[in-house]
Amino acid sequence: MLNKIKEHIAEVEAFTATSKDEIEQFRIKYLSKKGLLNDFFAEFKNVPNEQKKEYGQTINKLKTAAQEKVDTLKATLEAEEEIKGVYGDLSRPGEPIELGSRHPISIVKNKITEIFSRIGFNVSEGPEIEDDWHNFTALNLPEHHPARDMQDTFFVQTDPDIMLRTHTSTVQVRYMENNKPPIRTISPGRVYRNEAISARSHCFFHQVEGLYVDKGVSFADLKQTLQYFTTELFGKSKIRLRPSYFPFTEPSAEVDVYWGLETETDYKMTKGTGWLEIMGCGMVDPNVLKNCGIDPEVYSGFAFGMGIDRIALLLHQIPDIRMLSENDMRFLQQFKSVL
Incomplete structure (x- = not known):
């Protein structure tokens, strides 16, 4: 089980998103009431006593990583939207420079x-x-x-x-x-x-x-x-x-x-x-x-x-x-x- 949690930690750290919907699906997967973290916490009672400490630390590490990832991705997307609101769509072709006229x-x-x-x-x-x-x-x-x-x-x-x-x-x-x-x-x-x-x-x-x-x-x-x-x-x-x-x-x-x-x-x-x-x-x-x-x-x-x-x-x-x-x-x- 510990190895499985560690795999999820690596997956969380590697995750990227380009929309709010992707971030929300990620949050639901790990942090919602029916998410994986709750399943891992429910398994805590079945873990041998000598492994409980390491198990608990690993789950907390997964929870922290997932929460930080959600917060970081949300902040990044909101900043991009703010820039677009001020400057427009930065992916559009630039406006051509208008030539002046000789008098x-x-x-x-x-x-x-x-x-x-x-x-x-x-x-x-x-x-x-x-x-x-x-x-x-x-x-x-x-x-x-x-x-x-x-x-x-x-x-x-x-x-x-x-x-x-x-x-x-x-x-x-x-x-x-x-x-x-x-x-x-x-x-x-x-x-x-x-x-x-x-x-x-x-x-x-x-x-x-x-x-x-x-x-x-x-x-x-x-x-x-x-x-x-x-x-x-x-x-x-x-x-x-x-x-x-x-x-x-x-x-x-x-x-x-x-x-x-x-x-x-x-x-x-x-x-x-x-x-x-x-x-x-x-x-x-x-x-x-x-x-x-x-x-x-x-x-x-x-x-x-x-x-x-x-x-x-x-x-x-x-x-x-x-x-x-x-x-x-x-x-x-x-x-x-x-x-």
């Missing part, structure tokens, strides 16, 4: 940067809070110059010498001050102007301005560079340059690309002409070169600038510029598949 501004900026990098332009950046010298004076816009009114400026606090930059030409000035020609750089960034917010304009927007300074740079070089750019970005190879005025370039021009008149949208965007204005450009004024420490008798250069927001509206057919800054997830998620 239309970033998409267009990266495209422009990549196009110009192919022909040797690097990227330069500068502060958004600027002083009067870099934002106006160095760019051939001395104090009281009437062209300053073209750029309604946000001034910082009450200091008329500190402002939010109105164009990224400030970066070009800083670059020319710290680098010797040949210079070939583009300057993407955010700029600020005190304008009424509407579907077509905002008080802050994004620009990319380009600068090339070297010996013998001509207007023909400028036109060829812009021809290459418009073909790569828009797939349109036909451009025209119209005379214009910018204080920091002379001569200056507006650049139009022939968009076409194939759809009703084309008619609306181009006002029925087929031509779409995309940027301003010109040869760098000698005074600007001189202000930046570059000899205009030796070097010449060209500059151009375009609005990233405007190009994003064109490429992605976005009807309202305000959508670019509202952070509406329904709008931004449309650009998940765009690199």
Whole structure:
């Protein structure tokens, strides 16, 4: 009988369960009123006196082992159920990581940067809070110059010498001050102007301005560079340059690309002409070169600038510029598949 009890002890120690029903069946088998322990206790009277002590100790060992096993298995199952209640079914496949979306501004900026990098332009950046010298004076816009009114400026606090930059030409000035020609750089960034917010304009927007300074740079070089750019970005190879005025370039021009008149949208965007204005450009004024420490008798250069927001509206057919800054997830998620 002792050997039989010892076999049950080994069985109890090896027992495992994955459900409450299995634990309950185990408890009934050993610890219930009709369980094996009661049968073993009933046999106690038939055990020889010299074996009673060992017999009793072995039964108690079986009882303790069975009770501890029940308690341990119950505690384990309850802990697992609590974890599942908090975290869900841990055996389920994990949720896939949701991919974010690139912003239309970033998409267009990266495209422009990549196009110009192919022909040797690097990227330069500068502060958004600027002083009067870099934002106006160095760019051939001395104090009281009437062209300053073209750029309604946000001034910082009450200091008329500190402002939010109105164009990224400030970066070009800083670059020319710290680098010797040949210079070939583009300057993407955010700029600020005190304008009424509407579907077509905002008080802050994004620009990319380009600068090339070297010996013998001509207007023909400028036109060829812009021809290459418009073909790569828009797939349109036909451009025209119209005379214009910018204080920091002379001569200056507006650049139009022939968009076409194939759809009703084309008619609306181009006002029925087929031509779409995309940027301003010109040869760098000698005074600007001189202000930046570059000899205009030796070097010449060209500059151009375009609005990233405007190009994003064109490429992605976005009807309202305000959508670019509202952070509406329904709008931004449309650009998940765009690199």
